[in-house]
Amino acid sequence: MPLSAAEVQEVKKAPAVEGVLPAIHNRWSPRSFADKAVPSALLEKIFEAARWSASSYNEQPWRFLVGFKGDATYTKILSTLIGFNQAWAGTAPVLILGVASTKFAHNGQENRYSLYDLGAAASLLTLQAAQLGVATHSMGGFDQAAAQAAFEIPSDFIVGAVTALGYLGEPAALGNEQMIAMEEAPRARKPLSEIVLSAWGVPAAL
Numbered sequence: 598m599p600l601s602a603a604e605v606q607e608v609k610k611a612p613a614v615e616g617v618l619p620a621i622h623n624r625w626s627p628r629s630f631a632d633k634a635v636p637s638a639l640l641e642k643i644f645e646a647a648r649w650s651a652s653s654y655n656e657q658p659w660r661f662l663v664g665f666k667g668d669a670t671y672t673k674i675l676s677t678l679i680g681f682n683q684a685w686a687g688t689a690p691v692l693i694l695g696v697a698s699t700k701f702a703h704n705g706q707e708n709r710y711s712l713y714d715l716g717a718a719a720s721l722l723t724l725q726a727a728q729l730g731v732a733t734h735s736m737g738g739f740d741q742a743a744a745q746a747a748f749e750i751p752s753d754f755i756v757g758a759v760t761a762l763g764y765l766g767e768p769a770a771l772g773n774e775q776m777i778a779m780e781e782a783p784r785a786r787k788p789l790s791e792i793v794l795s796a797w798g799v800p801a802a803l
């Protein structure tokens with residue numbers, strides 16, 4: 598018997614660490630979304646969080662194309678996803694395509710931080726969503742050229758990732774054993790000693 602949405606949330610959340618924002622531990626990337634719209638007021642807060650992200654020269658190179666299930670933007674984004682992602686992402690009420698300018702507006706030079714900045718803004722978006730009880734799942738598995746063409750995105754912008762957004766659904770609704778197993782699997786992370794270094798390959802003393 599698949600776990601319920603409430604049970605899977607317990608399995609997925611990271612162990613709480615005193616002083617770390619609860620949204621960071623509660624956020625995870627589900628594939629099953631409930632058939633329930635996300636109120637506009639919440640979406641505004643979620644994009645507001647992204648808006649206040651830091652960026653190189655405060656260029657705010659990010660743009661977010663947002664589609665609501667049933668509209669043309671949503672259909673276009675969904676159609677660019679690879680088959681594996683299409684199989685589950687179409688249950689989400691909202692699909693977002695993150696786009697970044699590759700040139701600095703202030704001098705026309707290449708902005709090599711734009712994808713970094715887009716990712717940072719997307720991260721704030723996902724955390725704000727988690728804080729509001731809204732789930733997100735980002736995807737790199739889509740046809741970037743097709744997305745660029747479908748939205749006539751100018752060539753000095755680059756597409757980043759697609760993010761599915763909505764309320765957590767029941768794992769059983771995925772209807773596919775492999776996906777249900779992924780939905781129920783505990784999350785894992787590298788230890789701090791592997792990622793925080795004082796010299797290459799040398800863990801920092803924190």
Ligand SMILES: Cc1cc2nc3c(=O)[nH]c(=O)nc-3n(C[C@H](O)[C@H](O)[C@H](O)COP(=O)(O)O)c2cc1C
Pocket residue numbers: 624625626627682734735736737738739758784
């Ligand atoms: C940039 C990016 C691309 C991703 N691409 C996909 C994808 O194409 N399909 C998918 O199912 N999950 C995708 N994921 C989700 C990751 O697999 C997931 O974030 C990772 O396993 C960690 O799990 P967690 O987000 O639940 O902590 C992507 C995540 C990110 C940030």
